[in-house]
Amino acid sequence: MAQSQNAGSPVTAYIALGANLGDRAASLHRALELLKQSPGIEVILPSSFIENPAVGGPANSPAFLNGAAEIRTTLSARALLDRLLDVEKQLGRVRSQKWSPRTIDLDLLLYGSQIISEPGLMVPHPLMHQRRFVLEPLAEIAPNAVHPLLNRRITDLLHSL
Numbered sequence: 001m002a003q004s005q006n007a008g009s010p011v012t013a014y015i016a017l018g019a020n021l022g023d024r025a026a027s028l029h030r031a032l033e034l035l036k037q038s039p040g041i042e043v044i045l046p047s048s049f050i051e052n053p054a055v056g057g058p059a060n061s062p063a064f065l066n067g068a069a070e071i072r073t074t075l076s077a078r079a080l081l082d083r084l085l086d087v088e089k090q091l092g093r094v095r096s097q098k099w100s101p102r103t104i105d106l107d108l109l110l111y112g113s114q115i116i117s118e119p120g121l122m123v124p125h126p127l128m129h130q131r132r133f134v135l136e137p138l139a140e141i142a143p144n145a146v147h148p149l150l151n152r153r154i155t156d157l158l159h160s161l
Contacts, residue, residue, distance in 0.1 A: 010072045011112040012044075013080060014142060016125070016134050017067045018105040020054055024065035027091055027104045032069060034087045041083065045070040047137035054101070055133065061101050068109070068137040077111040081121055084108060109138065113148045124149060129157045 015035075019027040028049055036043045046069040054061035073080055084106040091104040109125045116123040124147055128134045135158040138145070143155040150157070 008074050010042075010074055011114075013071050013073055013077075013111045014109040014138060014145065015069050015071060015084065016105075016107040016109050016128070016138070017046075017069065018064045018107075018133070019103055020062045020064040021101050021103045022092075025049060028065060028067055030091060031087050031104055031106060034090060035069075035071065035083070038083055038087075040073055040075040041080070042072045043069055044072055045141045047140045050133070050136055052133040055131070057101065064133065066133045066137055068134070068141060070141050077108065077114065077116050077123055078118070078121055080111070081108050107134075109134065110145060110148070113146065115148050130161075132158070132161050135161065 017028050017031055032043055032046055035041050047067045049065045049067045052064045052066055054064055075083065088104050088106055093102055093104050107125055108121075108123060109128050111123045114123060125134070128138075129147055129150060135154060139154045139158045143153065145154045146152065147154065147157060
């Protein structure tokens with residue numbers, strides 16, 4: 001698979017944002033602010049936020065507020081993922097069980113047109129094409145972005161759900 005190294009040339013990447021605990025909108029805005037303050041990351045275009053029922057988690061989990069953002073970065077995919085995890089930690093994310101309620105969730109969806117398969121790093125995000133709560137905000141800001149494994153535009157993936 002492609003390696004996740006980036007020789008310093010800016011890459012367009014897309015991230016998903018979600019929160020279903022606390023002040024969800026404030027958490028999403030704060031995550032974007034922390035990313036804007038990060039060396040090597042420029043937040044280009046955030047989507048609007050949409051409310052969605054929790055998927056796959058414990059019964060009666062609170063609804064999520066979800067969004068997406070286009071960023072330009074000179075970080076490698078691995079370094080970008082590490083920064084996303086750092087921001088989650090700064091905002092109080094505790095990883096107790098898979099898909100449990102959380103104050104913030106940041107996922108790396110696309111990193112240029114790269115396909116990356118490494119321990120702890122899969123790009124494109126392996127479930128993004130199955131999730132309306134990911135595709136809807138992503139289609140708002142990047143309708144013509146192409147999923148590099150499926151070779152389909154984001155809007156087409158959304159319409160096929």
